Amino acid sequence: MKIHNKRFETKTTPKSLAIITAKDASHVQATIKCAKSNNIQIRIRSGGHDYEGFSYVSDISFVIIDLLHLNSVDLNLQDETAWVESGATIGKIYYTIAKKNNSLAFPSGVCSTLGAGGHFSGGGYGNLMRKFGLSVDNIIDAKIIDVNGNTLDRKSMGEDLFWAIRGGGGASFGVILSWKLKLVQITPQVSVFNVKRNMDEGATDVVYKWQLVAPKLHKDIFIRVQHNVVKISGKKIVQVSFIGQFLGTIERLIPLVSESFPKLALKKSDCFLMPWVNSTLFWYDKPIGTPLEALLDEPKYPHPMYLKGGSDSVNKPIPKEAIESIWKSMIEGETLFMQWNPDGGRMEEILPSETPFPHRAGNLFLIQYLNIWIEESSRAIERHVNFSRSFHEFITPYVSNSSREAFFNYRDADIDANHPSNVTKIDIAKAYGSKLFKGNFERLINVKAKVDPKNFFRYEQSIPATRSYESQI
Numbered sequence: 001m002k003i004h005n006k007r008f009e010t011k012t013t014p015k016s017l018a019i020i021t022a023k024d025a026s027h028v029q030a031t032i033k034c035a036k037s038n039n040i041q042i043r044i045r046s047g048g049h050d051y052e053g054f055s056y057v058s059d060i061s062f063v064i065i066d067l068l069h070l071n072s073v074d075l076n077l078q079d080e081t082a083w084v085e086s087g088a089t090i091g092k093i094y095y096t097i098a099k100k101n102n103s104l105a106f107p108s109g110v111c112s113t114l115g116a117g118g119h120f121s122g123g124g125y126g127n128l129m130r131k132f133g134l135s136v137d138n139i140i141d142a143k144i145i146d147v148n149g150n151t152l153d154r155k156s157m158g159e160d161l162f163w164a165i166r167g168g169g170g171a172s173f174g175v176i177l178s179w180k181l182k183l184v185q186i187t188p189q190v191s192v193f194n195v196k197r198n199m200d201e202g203a204t205d206v207v208y209k210w211q212l213v214a215p216k217l218h219k220d221i222f223i224r225v226q227h228n229v230v231k232i233s234g235k236k237i238v239q240v241s242f243i244g245q246f247l248g249t250i251e252r253l254i255p256l257v258s259e260s261f262p263k264l265a266l267k268k269s270d271c272f273l274m275p276w277v278n279s280t281l282f283w284y285d286k287p288i289g290t291p292l293e294a295l296l297d298e299p300k301y302p303h304p305m306y307l308k309g310g311s312d313s314v315n316k317p318i319p320k321e322a323i324e325s326i327w328k329s330m331i332e333g334e335t336l337f338m339q340w341n342p343d344g345g346r347m348e349e350i351l352p353s354e355t356p357f358p359h360r361a362g363n364l365f366l367i368q369y370l371n372i373w374i375e376e377s378s379r380a381i382e383r384h385v386n387f388s389r390s391f392h393e394f395i396t397p398y399v400s401n402s403s404r405e406a407f408f409n410y411r412d413a414d415i416d417a418n419h420p421s422n423v424t425k426i427d428i429a430k431a432y433g434s435k436l437f438k439g440n441f442e443r444l445i446n447v448k449a450k451v452d453p454k455n456f457f458r459y460e461q462s463i464p465a466t467r468s469y470e471s472q473i
């Protein structure tokens with residue numbers, strides 16, 4: 001059973017009536033028809049990575065459509081495109097592209113086991129975004145099965161629905177079977193590094209400066225900052241990793257970084273040159289030299305970890321004292337870590353209304369919070385989830401709190417969610433919808449009203465089909 005988060009694999013977690021592992025579009029069509037006539041909810045699963053388990057758990061009677069067998073990746077090298085089915089992992093997509101042509105790539109996420117279905121329909125955020133934007137900025141067609149069982153492509157679904165499924169989440173609109181990707185030209189060799197600084201070695205200054213420079217660096221450079229609590233000589237401290245990538249050689253990277261970000265003190269010996277496809281393994285924390293076939297590895301189930309995620313946007317630098325108090329709070333909480341991902345570059349050139357993903361111009365960086373633990377017990381779950389919640393509250397003054405934001409793919413039920421999920425309350429939907437989609441939420445409601453007016457495709461954070469204040473059942 002493809003469950004990527006042990007939080008949703010307990011004795012009390014509701015189980016589905018059936019799992020339909022579709023091998024053909026007709027299996028999806030038949031399931032929709034049957035579920036509709038029996039008033040059963042559908043959950044759609046591709047890679048199963050949803051942080052809140054929305055692709056495989058519901059609090060009312062449900063069946064799962066699992067697309068794992070629909071996982072082909074078909075390249076067209078002539079026009080530099082690929083049709084990929086939703087059950088394909090991004091690791092398989094990277095691998096297939098690179099095996100055929102190592103000067104082509106596709107911008108998407110870091111974890112190679114993510115499914116194309118959920119990852120792309122939520123945006124697809126990764127380390128090529130400052131150069132090329134998100135996955136959805138490079139998707140040019142898709143095939144979806146709608147509420148009436150029709151298979152539609154871009155032309156037959158129309159531009160509104162095609163817009164909505166590129167960042168508004170697929171599961172509010174239908175079952176997406178496949179995507180057509182416009183591949184991007186990549187330099188054959190990229191430079192990568194992972195430089196660590198500890199809080200007692202002046203890391204605060206480097207992180208502060210990073211906020212000012214990372215979103216403004218040349219768009220070929222992407223430097224993520226990861227904040228982890230580590231134990232050194234029995235003492236807990238925060239260690240910061242500057243994980244970076246440059247689309248070019250080390251010789252060109254060093255002067256660029258020394259000039260704009262000297263505080264990082266990046267050295268030639270910190271950097272490694274490798275083909276882009278190998279860099280995807282480096283980002284996934286695999287040792288250098290790991291064979292490319294590791295991109296095809298399946299995740300191990302039962303999954304060993306419990307997880308609680310979340311996100312925020314930041315549009316003004318966080319002061320040094322605040323950075324230190326945030327770290328102090330992390331040390332007290334133990335297993336929560338943060339990734340800060342810089343915006344700017346191509347992300348700033350794309351209008352926030354071009355896709356449902358609105359967190360573009362004006363943002364400095366996006367924070368991802370991840371609390372991952374292995375301790376087994378319901379009390380441990382409660383303790384860790386409560387800590388994530390209190391940390392999110394604590395960091396409020398430093399993030400875009402005038403209108404708090406959240407990224408769809410870093411799913412967090414705490415930004416509000418409908419329970420039970422067969423009732424979509426508009427006030428609750430507005431609470432999560434405004435954070436996830438800002439000004440795009442209204443257009444998403446219009447699309448939903450047009451393509452699924454009876455709200456068949458629904459879940460805890462789906463798009464409502466009406467603005468009316470009545471509950472939609």
Ligand SMILES: Cc1cc2nc3c(=O)[nH]c(=O)nc-3n(C[C@H](O)[C@H](O)[C@H](O)COP(=O)(O)OP(=O)(O)OC[C@H]3O[C@@H](n4cnc5c(N)ncnc54)[C@H](O)[C@@H]3O)c2cc1C
Nearest residue numbers: 046047048049050055109110115117118119125170171176
């Ligand atoms: C270890 C890890 C690393 C991650 N790294 C990144 C990252 O680098 N960048 C990033 O952007 N995100 C990242 N994520 C978040 C990830 O993108 C989302 O969880 C995404 O939804 C996963 O897609 P999936 O198909 O694997 O998930 P699923 O759990 O299968 O689906 C997630 C959501 O999409 C819906 N859905 C799935 N398939 C379809 C379909 N075919 N049609 C319609 N709706 C569908 C589901 O119903 C559910 O609502 C990461 C998550 C994990 C666990």
